[in-house]
Amino acid sequence: MSASETVLEVAQLAVEFAARRGNVQAVRDVSFTLRRGRSLGLVGESGCGKSQTCFAIMGLTGSNARLSGSIRLEGTELIGLPRAQLDRIRGKRIGMVFQDPMTALTPHMTVGAQLSEIVRHHEGASRDAARARTIEIMERMRINEVERRYDMYPFELSGGMRQRIVIASALILRPSLVLADEPTTALDVTVQADVLRTFRAAIDHTRTSLVLVSHDLGVVAGVCDDVAVMYAGRIVEFGEAVEVFGRPQHPYTRALLACRPSLDGPSSGRLPAIDGQPPVPGVVAPAGCAFRNRCGLAVDACAQQLPLLQAVRQQPPHLAACHRVEALA
Amino acid sequence: MMREAERLVEAAAGESLLRAALARFLANRSAIVGLVLLALIIGFAFVAPLLSPHDMETNDWERIQIAPTAEQSHWFGTDANGRDLFVRVAAGARVSLAIGLLTTMVSVVIGILYGAVAGYVGGRADQFMMRFVDVLYALPLFFAIIILVTIFGRNIFLVFMAIGAVEWLTIARIVRGQTLAAKQTEYVEAARSLGASPLRIIFRHIVPNVVGPVIVFSTLLIPTVILVESFLSFLGLGVQEPSTSWGLLISQGVGSLDSAPWLLIVPAAFLAATMFAFNFIGDGLRDALDPRDGT
Amino acid sequence: MTAPLLQVDDLSVQFAARNAQGERCQLRAVEHLSLTLGAGETLGVVGESGCGKSTLARAVLRLVPIHSGSLQLDGLDYTRVDERGLTAIRRAVRMVFQDPLASLNPRRTVLEAVREPLDIFEPRRSRSERGKVARAMLERVGLDPSFGDRYPHELSGGQNQRASIARALVADPRLVICDESVSALDVSIQAQILNLLAMLQRETGVALLFISHDLSVVRHVSRRVLVMYLGRAMEYRESAGIFADPRHPYSRSLIDAVPRAEPLRERARLRAGATPAGDLPSPLSPPSGCVYRTRCNRATERCTDEAPALQACSDGTPGSYACHHPLESNLQHPPAGEAPP
Numbered sequence: 001m002s003a004s005e006t007v008l009e010v011a012q013l014a015v016e017f018a019a020r021r022g023n024v025q026a027v028r029d030v031s032f033t034l035r036r037g038r039s040l041g042l043v044g045e046s047g048c049g050k051s052q053t054c055f056a057i058m059g060l061t062g063s064n065a066r067l068s069g070s071i072r073l074e075g076t077e078l079i080g081l082p083r084a085q086l087d088r089i090r091g092k093r094i095g096m097v098f099q100d101p102m103t104a105l106t107p108h109m110t111v112g113a114q115l116s117e118i119v120r121h122h123e124g125a126s127r128d129a130a131r132a133r134t135i136e137i138m139e140r141m142r143i144n145e146v147e148r149r150y151d152m153y154p155f156e157l158s159g160g161m162r163q164r165i166v167i168a169s170a171l172i173l174r175p176s177l178v179l180a181d182e183p184t185t186a187l188d189v190t191v192q193a194d195v196l197r198t199f200r201a202a203i204d205h206t207r208t209s210l211v212l213v214s215h216d217l218g219v220v221a222g223v224c225d226d227v228a229v230m231y232a233g234r235i236v237e238f239g240e241a242v243e244v245f246g247r248p249q250h251p252y253t254r255a256l257l258a259c260r261p262s263l264d265g266p267s268s269g270r271l272p273a274i275d276g277q278p279p280v281p282g283v284v285a286p287a288g289c290a291f292r293n294r295c296g297l298a299v300d301a302c303a304q305q306l307p308l309l310q311a312v313r314q315q316p317p318h319l320a321a322c323h324r325v326e327a328l329a
Numbered sequence: 330m331m332r333e334a335e336r337l338v339e340a341a342a343g344e345s346l347l348r349a350a351l352a353r354f355l356a357n358r359s360a361i362v363g364l365v366l367l368a369l370i371i372g373f374a375f376v377a378p379l380l381s382p383h384d385m386e387t388n389d390w391e392r393i394q395i396a397p398t399a400e401q402s403h404w405f406g407t408d409a410n411g412r413d414l415f416v417r418v419a420a421g422a423r424v425s426l427a428i429g430l431l432t433t434m435v436s437v438v439i440g441i442l443y444g445a446v447a448g449y450v451g452g453r454a455d456q457f458m459m460r461f462v463d464v465l466y467a468l469p470l471f472f473a474i475i476i477l478v479t480i481f482g483r484n485i486f487l488v489f490m491a492i493g494a495v496e497w498l499t500i501a502r503i504v505r506g507q508t509l510a511a512k513q514t515e516y517v518e519a520a521r522s523l524g525a526s527p528l529r530i531i532f533r534h535i536v537p538n539v540v541g542p543v544i545v546f547s548t549l550l551i552p553t554v555i556l557v558e559s560f561l562s563f564l565g566l567g568v569q570e571p572s573t574s575w576g577l578l579i580s581q582g583v584g585s586l587d588s589a590p591w592l593l594i595v596p597a598a599f600l601a602a603t604m605f606a607f608n609f610i611g612d613g614l615r616d617a618l619d620p621r622d623g624t
Numbered sequence: 625m626t627a628p629l630l631q632v633d634d635l636s637v638q639f640a641a642r643n644a645q646g647e648r649c650q651l652r653a654v655e656h657l658s659l660t661l662g663a664g665e666t667l668g669v670v671g672e673s674g675c676g677k678s679t680l681a682r683a684v685l686r687l688v689p690i691h692s693g694s695l696q697l698d699g700l701d702y703t704r705v706d707e708r709g710l711t712a713i714r715r716a717v718r719m720v721f722q723d724p725l726a727s728l729n730p731r732r733t734v735l736e737a738v739r740e741p742l743d744i745f746e747p748r749r750s751r752s753e754r755g756k757v758a759r760a761m762l763e764r765v766g767l768d769p770s771f772g773d774r775y776p777h778e779l780s781g782g783q784n785q786r787a788s789i790a791r792a793l794v795a796d797p798r799l800v801i802c803d804e805s806v807s808a809l810d811v812s813i814q815a816q817i818l819n820l821l822a823m824l825q826r827e828t829g830v831a832l833l834f835i836s837h838d839l840s841v842v843r844h845v846s847r848r849v850l851v852m853y854l855g856r857a858m859e860y861r862e863s864a865g866i867f868a869d870p871r872h873p874y875s876r877s878l879i880d881a882v883p884r885a886e887p888l889r890e891r892a893r894l895r896a897g898a899t900p901a902g903d904l905p906s907p908l909s910p911p912s913g914c915v916y917r918t919r920c921n922r923a924t925e926r927c928t929d930e931a932p933a934l935q936a937c938s939d940g941t942p943g944s945y946a947c948h949h950p951l952e953s954n955l956q957h958p959p960a961g962e963a964p965p
Contacts, residue, residue: 045810046781156644158903159673188672189837190919191903193881197894215810218883222890241887259815261844263867263882270822271844273815277780294812515727519791522685523744524707524714537731 007176007209008034008057012069015052015061017281023066024281026052028233030069034226036176039203039210041220041241043256044230045278050213053230054181057211058096059086074176092122095170095208097180101162104169105154111165112138112150118172137168140205142198160191167199174206181213196223217257221245229253232279232290235309239318249312249320249328252291289323297324353617360613367606370422370599377419385416386571394589406591408581417573418596424574425600428485429555432493433547439493440500441543445531447501448508459505462498470495470557478566488567492557496550503546507539541618548611552604559600575600627699629831630661630684630717630799635693637676637683643908651908653679655855656693658934663798666825666832668846668863670839670878674907676855677835681803684833685717686710697798715745718792722804724784728776734787735772738762741795761790764827765820782813786820793824801833806841818845839882843867848943851875854907854915857934861943869953871937871945874916914948922949 015027027049034040042050055061057071059078071078073093078086090096098104106114115137116130125133131150138146141164154162163183170178183199184192200223203210214220220227220241227244229237229252237250248254255274261267276294289307292298301323309319322328354360378384382402389401389411397406397414405414447458474491481487511517512535520530559576561567563583568574575596582593634656641651654676661667669677682688684695686702694703702713718741721727728737739758746754759769765786776784785805792800802821806814818841825832834845842849842863849866851859851874859872870876883890902919905911913931917923926948934944939953 045812158906160903188904189839190672190877190881193883193894196883200894216883217885218890221885221887222883222894245885245887256811257885259812260885261815261818261840263840263843263879263884267844267863271815271819273819274812275816277782278810278812280780515721515723516729518687519719519721519727519788520729520740521687522714522719523741524711525740525744529744533732534729538729 005036006033007036007038007074008211009072010053010057010070011072013053013056013071014068015049015056016066016068017062018064018066025233026065026281027056030228030230030233030235032226032228032235032238034177034209034211036209037204037207038226039200039212039224040226040228041224042211042213042228042230043215043217043220045215045256047278047281048230049233049281050230051181052233054179054211054213057177058094058179059090092173093175093177095173095175095178097163097167097170097178097183099182099185101159101166101186102154104166105162107154110151110153111157112152115165115169115172118169122173133172134168137172138165140171140198140202141165141168142194143168158191160187160195163187163195164198167195167202171202171206171208175208177209177211178203179211179213182215183212184219185214185216192219199223217245217260229256233281234290234321236291236322237320238309239313240316243313243316243318247318249318249325250291250322251295251297251324251328253320254328255294289321297327299324350617354613357613357616359609360617363606363609363613366602367610370603370606371426374419374422374426378416381413381416383413383416385412385420385573388412394585394592396589397591397595405595406589408592409585409589414578414592414595417578418575418599421573421575421578421596422599424485424568424572425555425558425576426603428489428492428558428574429551432489432496432554433550435493436497436500436550437543437547440497441504441536441539443497444501444504444506445508445536445539448505449512449527449531449535451509451512455505459502462501465495466498468495471561474561474566483566483569485568485572488558488561492554496554500543500546500550503542504539507542508535511535511538545611545615545618548607548614552607555600555603627696628660629663629665629698630659630833631694631696631699632657632659632680632684633694633696634658635680635683635695636691637679637688638691639688641908644906649908652855652910653688653907654683657852657855657857658693659850659857659860661799661831661833664825664829664831665848666834666846668842668849669833669835669852670837670842670849671852672837672878672904674854674904675852676907677837677852678803679855680852681719681801681833681835684801685719686713711745715741715795716798717801718795718797718799719801719803720785720788720792720805723808724781724788725776727788728784730776733773733775734762734767734779735759737776738772738787738790738794741791745795758790758794761794762787764824765790765793766816780813781809782816785809785813785817789817789820789824793828793830796828797830799831799833801835803835804837805834807836807838814841821845839867839879851878854905854910856915857946858916859943859945859947860934861937861941861945865937865941865943871950872916872947873920873922873949873951875945876951877919914946924949 011031013027013030014025017024017026030053032040042053044050052061056067061067067079073089076089105111112134115134119125119130119133135146135150143149143161143164184195187195196219212220212224224241227239227241228235229244229250231252237244237248237253244253245257248257258272259274261271274294279290288303288305292302307321307323309321312318312320312325389407392401392403392407393411394409395403395407397404403413405418407413443458447455477487477491517530517534520534558567558574559579562574562576563580568577578596579593582596585592635654636656637654639651639653641649643649657680659667669680671677679688683690690703694701697713697716702710735755735758738761739754742749742754742757759772762769762772767783767786771779771783806817809817834842836842846863849861849863850857851866851872853874859866859870859875866875867879870879905918911918913929914927917927932946932948934946936944
């Protein structure tokens with residue numbers, strides 16, 4: 001395994017839903033690659049397509065969705081793959097973490113039994129071997145009193161513990177890719193920090209790649225190497241987290257970072273809010289830039305031509321889809 | 330997620346709640362079939378006496394138990410007393426449908442009031458009210474009706490009271506459950522924080538939000554009531570001669586099954602068609618109303 | 625000195641509950657809490673789930689039974705008054721809820737929702753007049769009056785929350801309680817709503833009790849802040865003081881735990897692991913003594929035996945905290961990200 005080995009390659013991904021009033025394009029022309037051990041954060045507001053991108057990779061977009069483009073996991077094309085094969089890959093090579101740990105766990109099985117069941121089902125491991133693996137992953141998720149917790153039911157655990165179990169279940173088969181959709185959004189902030197730290201340490205240990213979807217820029221800043229900012233189904237800015245958060249290039253990213261009240265700086269009077277509403281997952285693809293109506297820098301060109309992602313900086317790569325990048329610089 | 334998107338798309342188009350439900354209902358083919366079928370049956374019930382030269386009580390002693398024929402306009406034939414089945418089925422339809430609709434309406438009103446109050450007030454009152462419902466549930470309906478009929482004599486009004494007295498129980502349970510859920514919502518809490526009176530909260534905020542499932546249930550309740558009435562009449566406990574209903578007609582038809590099968594087949598076919606119609610409509614309404622009721 | 629607008633004294637709220645073993649017990653949702661709020665002022669209440677902040681909001685509105693303590697509005701005690709006597713309180717104290725869609729009745733139009741307080745409090749005014757006032761209110765919260773005829777599901781989250789704010793303000797309240805009112809909104813909409821609240825507060829002089837788990841939002845809106853943990857007050861001080869120089873270890877860890885959109889700092893923090901250990905204890909069986917001691921790295925035996933009382937800050941800065949081993953002033957405190965001593 002070389003360091004630069006590509007685990008996930010998404011190219012021109014589009015997700016469309018057939019609705020009564022025409023098609024809804026949830027994701028349009030999304031492309032990125034993820035190398036082994038790297039983590040990518042997908043950020044944006046609700047309806048921006050970040051979760052649908054994640055669902056598309058999982059193959060969970062639902063029956064009325066139409067996918068186009070390409071999703072390659074370690075060279076295997078996932079789009080158009082037969083259901084049975086996809087299920088096998090999804091179970092073994094992609095781990096998933098969702099927001100609500102209660103729905104991800106079976107209520108009537110102990111957490112230990114659920115985790116070891118995964119190992120036994122996918123790897124045909126013996127009961128003892130599966131138990132050992134389960135204990136190991138639970139310890140890695142820093143669940144204390146593992147032996148006691150092994151025999152507990154999900155409802156007996158606190159929210160933080162449950163989410164650790166869910167993350168453990170996503171990691172137990174040592175997948176090459178983990179997809180996490182708002183994994184800590186339901187947790188309290190003091191618990192969240194601890195869960196994130198453990199999560200990050202666990203995927204670092206196995207050099208698992210991660211796609212993390214979150215509305216919380218702070219969570220992404222702590223966990224992800226790269227960041228893709230999405231708006232109206234498209235990636236509008238892409239780059240290393242340090243770059244994107246430190247030197248945001250797209251007006252939307254800037255506005256998003258600025259409109260959160262700060263905890264550290266002087267507390268200001270009026271927040272620099274973004275006017276207007278986030279776009280509804282579009283029925284008609286608007287010509288030009290989708291952000292232009294809320295953008296203070298929009299010019300005529302923004303209404304006419306769709307801005308494409310282009311490199312603002314080569315090394316480290318930093319891309320933005322805006323006609324006005326130069327004006328901002 | 331997808332439903333959210335669809336909701337927003339519809340919202341963007343300015344579609345109202347009711348219109349969206351109506352559109353979904355109209356797009357449902359079997360529901361439309363049910364609706365048309367029901368309209369035809371109701372139309373028949375009222376138009377048939379105008380078309381036929383006969384009335385339901387006159388005996389035509391020259392034409393007893395004749396098979397359906399165009400001769401003398403006995404389109405559905407005649408019964409053992411020479412009465413025209415065409416008008417009798419229409420008369421039976423009026424009675425059966427009226428009992429179905431009226432009983433259901435009474436059940437719905439009582440059930441909604443009772444269930445909403447029990448659910449909203451909660452606590453001991455709720456416990457007591459619902460135990461009462463359980464007790465009534467446990468009473469065997471037909472046994473109760475037979476006792477009532479034996480005491481008070483045969484009376485169509487009694488029959489409809491007896492059925493209504495049982496059918497509201499289910500509605501009360503449905504409404505109570507829905508009310509308990511609605512009580513937890515923030516909009517009810519918002520109304521409470523305004524100091525809105527319990528009656529205002531129940532009628533302005535809770536009842537309009539629980540009628541969806543009740544409407545669906547009551548469309549399925551109408552055929553049940555018609556069926557119960559038919560069964561009672563079949564047993565001789567329901568509608569009495571000279572008045573008639575589908576159940577009574579079927580009961581009489583069974584007696585002459587070998588000699589005059591149309592006396593059974595025609596009213597039974599009408600009854601079955603009505604059952605289908607209401608069930609199709611009920612299913613259609615459920616599909617039309619439910620997707621949004623979840624939100 | 626005149627009485628403050630809202631005065632809460634030694635308030636306790638308890639609920640009957642069952643613990644994990646199914647035994648009956650009392651859930652002490654709010655314990656011995658006191659606070660005051662002046663006219664036109666904003667008091668922030670922060671804490672994590674189960675800290676009792678939402679119960680506090682409902683207690684101030686008298687929507688939950690009060691166990692002990694007292695509530696006063698303009699010096700008038702309304703802790704025990706009956707439903708009829710509450711009408712004046714209900715008019716003066718309004719609430720904006722968390723979920724913008726769920727807090728509006730799906731079967732009633734936006735205008736009907738906004739008009740409802742007037743229907744209840746001013747039944748003598750004509751319906752059309754009430755409608756006119758409600759429409760004017762819609763405009764003030766930045767909604768086109770044509771939205772009045774729409775249903776909540778036809779509006780976006782931010783628009784619904786504007787309608788909720790209009791409903792709260794339409795009958796000229798003295799105090800509006802915002803219970804997580806912006807938490808369910810997207811960041812860009814959150815900022816719009818916060819600006820709107822600030823503007824309306826300036827215009828109407830309404831006081832805000834701003835309850836949220838989101839520290840940066842609370843810091844932005846509040847002049848004073850109450851930090852709660854498991855139903856108890858931990859620290860109750862000027863906003864600037866708490867955020868720059870907290871005395872209670874819980875306040876410190878709460879502030880430090882908020883992820884910032886600064887990758888280098890965040891990574892350093894995650895590596896260092898300066899967050900409180902373990903999960904929140906169940907509010908059904910809070911620890912003895914200081915409720916925070918199980919997660920506090922300064923806890924001693926004294927914290928187990930004796931619950932710390934609220935005490936005034938020793939250096940004369942206004943406010944108080946409840947801790948046996950308070951943090952020193954900011955100057956001695958290590959920068960965020962490093963483990964405390």
